[in-house]
Amino acid sequence: MRRSDENFPAMIRPSNIQVGGLRTTGTGQTRRALGTINRNIIAPPPYACAVHKRGVLAKKNADGNKKPAIPIHRPVTRKFAAEMVGNQQQQSTEEVKPSVQPVSSAWQSEDCLVIDAEEDCLVIDAEEDYKASANFDMPMFVQHTEAMLQEIDRMDAEVEMEDIDDVEEPVVDIDTDDKKNPLAAVEYIDDMYSYYKKTESLSCVPPNYMAQQFDINEKMRGILIDWLIEVHYKFELMDETLYLIVNLIDRFLAVHPVVRKKLQLVGVTAMLLACKYEEVSVPVVEDFILISDKAYSRKEVLDMEKLMINTLQFNLSVPTPYVFMIRFLKAAQSFKKLELLAFFLIELCLVEYEMLRFPPSLLAAAAIFTAQCTLGGSTQWNKTCQKHTKYIEDELLDCAKLMVSFHQKAGTGKLSGVHKKYSTYKYGYAAETEPAVFLLKC
Template identity: 75%
Template sequence: MCPLQQEVEMEDVDDDDDDPLVDIDNCDKTNPLAVVEYIDDLYQFYKKAECTGCVPPNYMEQQHDINQRMRGILIDWLVEVHYKFELMEETLYLTINLIDRFLAVKQIARKKLQLVGVTAMLLACKYEEVSVPVIEDLVLISDKAYSRQEVLDMEKLMINTLQFNLSVPTPYVFMRRFLKAAQSNKKLELLSFFMIELCLVEYEMLRFPPSLLAAAAIFTAQCNLSGCKYWSKTSEWYTTYSEEQLMECSRMMVRFHQKAGTGKLTGVQRKYSTSKYGYAAKIEAPTFLLEA
């Protein structure tokens, strides 16, 4: 059981001098926007609620005209669309969540899959963005494969199928909190997001809950930058995951990192090979994590 679930006081934890448990909210106590009084309760709620945004990891078996490879191609393309439109990071994660939740319950013909993708991005933009792309831009980016009315019809179908539930904890929600626990710098942050965006394209990663994906991405990035396994007591406390619990997911991330830039799905690799994203994709994968 994790420390937070045991409901023990932070001061009661027996720390060693080399790895003390840090109160990451102490410096924000005078900042009302940090809601320090409620932040732990919020994340305990997110942890309990994250299953509502998850889908069966084998849902694609119920689809007759599309498969996981097509899903990967769609998401790889949406990563590029998201980058081109300069949208907020939250929007990408919600877009993919909406796609998976919709496809998990609705049969879709392959010729409509891209329409599902752009419509999911439209819905995510309406939820997250201040300025929403116009439908004509989404039609244009789809090479005019669909009409404005088709986008509107799909929007109605998706939002009703999902019962208007767009408020789900995505990996991004946990990334912000867990990066703070890791006392991250910009380099660690960019490398962590590179790791987790590689996972967004991979269908097999749907078996991991968003909070575990976020923690594993940060753990993998930390190991990469430090050159050894590293997971602090502070990170374990706030994520509620131990190093052992993260290893399976982390090793999969390393393998994705190794093959990034090869094959046809290179959208994430190209995005994180730019100066804006700190050339994070050009950092060598921490292959030592693959050792037993």
């Protein structure tokens, strides 16, 4: 049997005459350009064949009989799956006839192509084929497969969301940049703060110690601390000195009764001791006498100094809130505005007697947490802060709420020393920041 050139696009001769969108063969039959024939066929079939409307491939023998149908290898799509089911149902109800039925005249329309009818006949009607297949009901197994794929996609999306939620926030190594700095003591810093954490209870005082005082009360204490904050600011002393002053006063008043007229003397003497411990350039005794409006003599100041240092058993090395503030601000990767606001909040707590019930480390952590919430507008406490402070967010909320309330009334009461200090350019106008009122509802 002669091989048809039309099954091999490379062998098409240029002698064919093209009329409009159709071509004519030497026998006068009309046909379309081969480039428009069933573009889904990737490669030409291995032998001459005929394709029926339902995609079945058959080959004729010389005597007119045809061999069993050979299925075309094409991707299993929804429409093709519908065709396969339709063919199976049709084959189950009808007998396969041994000969090829003649092509009806209805097929030879503009959408139908007959190539070389004398030899191998190729009949393709892709448009009618897909229109017919679209009318079929989708087979059950296709519906099940589609449902399974949708369920798998949904489960994959849920797994991805769970993976995102389960990803733990990395803990930042805050000492990486200081490993070559010998003054940072990176090798010992964790051990040092573990020791501070264990010994901070020794520097704390009973939160109700003022009940043992017969001539002074917590309001007088607040007035004294607020005045000392102003003196500290005027003398331009170090921050460490202020926190040690307050600690020395509370520890002394917790074990020794003091009359009202000697309370200011206790305050200036505590400042003298703290300056000797922390400062490089220490103010002289006469400076403290002048700042107290000469209410006390030099001898009274020195006598009170001896009494205080013996009562405290020379124990001035205590972890104050400032010690923890430095480390915790580093863990929070703070910037200048956050740092100033945190110090403003914790200095407000120094004046308040009720804040003595919180240990220094908790005060420092809560001040940083409250400052972050104030600037960020929402609660922020990451894994790095939790690791270094040893406090979770829930443990800080009670203290943070009190700090917010102090922040709200900072500039309205009589004790306005801290508010004046942090309303200056030097301290970034931190006192003018709007308080984090939303924390009060947490």
